Amino acid sequence: MSDLLQRALHSHVPYSRPSTPIAHEHQIGFVGLGAMGYMMARNLANDREVGSVPILVWNRSVSKSEALQKELGEGKIRIAQNVEQIARECDVIITNLANDAVVKEIYQKFSDALKSSQPTGKKTFVETSTIYPSLAGELDRLITSNPKLHLITCPVFGTPAVAEMGQLLIVMSGDYLAKKEIAHLFVPAVGRKVIDLGGNLEKAPTFKLIGNSMILGTLEVLAESLTLAEKSGIGSLPVLELVKDLLPAPAIVACADQIAHDKFDGSVGFAIDGGIKDAAHIRHLTAEHNSPMPVIDIAHQHLITARAIHAKQAAQGKENFKTLDWSGLVAGPRVAAGLDAFDSQKHANVVRPEKIDDDE
DSSP states (O other): OOOOHHHTTTOOOOOOOOOSSSSSSSOOEEOOOSSHHHHHHHHHHHHHTTTTOOOOEEOOHHHHHHHHHHHHOTTTTTEEESSSHHHHHOOOOOOOOOSSHHHHHHHHHOOOOOOOHHOOOOOOOOOEEEOOHHHHHHHHHHTTTTEEEEEEEOOOOOOOHHHHHHEEEEEEEEOOOHHHHHHHHTTTTEEEEEOOOSTTHHHHHHHHHHHHHHHHHHHHHHHHHHHHHHTSSSSSHHHHHHHHHHHOOHHHHHHHHHHHTOBTTTTTTTHHHHHHHHHHHHHHHHHHHOOHHHHHHHHHHHHHHHHHHHHHHTTOOOOOOBBBBBGGHHHHHHHTTOSSSSOOGGGGGGGOOOOOOOTT
């Protein structure tokens, strides 16, 4: 590859490339093959040179690991028998998990495995989940008691569709050399750009929650505006076109499109449980720093409302989606306005009351 092309590919990596080649090829391990993790692991495996060692993967549901191996082949994907195997065999261990409790559980297993089998070489743990910042310190205490073990926090911004295209925005904090190594592993295979927030492991998770507060706050405003459009007789489609003109950011347009067309399938989007978890983390962060965010308080309530309505429908066998996407929070504004929670086709039947003349 020419030097010019090399520089172009890595222009969004804030670290120079290593001056000398690594002594051996990294054995990469990946834990957590959900909607995001599956795409990230697949892109990493596809980016490896022909003949490279396969990526070792583990997921609580082994069917996800088997699906990825079937898709890419045994030459690119190897399935671990357990989490401990990942910790013992891999040089780079990447985690992408659902919530803080699962993250802590997995890292405790990593720690226990490495205490019983002391590593002889360097290992870098890359935590890409959305977690509360203080958890980073707990993970650090579990992992880095051995000087050969390093942890970096590395949350990512983007939907599964963005992950599939390798266009995630990557945020990093932690040990400089570890970040440098992982940045060149992740770009351009997994993401398009790295933002370095220094050595404090809590900075990247904090940044991720701030970013998610912007996305969730915008989602709440879109939900309220599109509901008003339906209730006032304008309809959501003209407002969707307005969003495309006024707020053409892909994430915003995608959220508006989901609401306007009732695309609330959380299996292909961001499941509502994750949205509620993130909203709770953001509210905790705002309380900790005395920095109120009322829109997140409201969005949190609407997410819970949507989940409750969906759970009732599921209990009756009437749900349209097995897992609800967080854009389903529009159920809150819709129900408050007297509309159907998830079926905008029923909104066409809404009849605005006639204005009464005071003289009559």
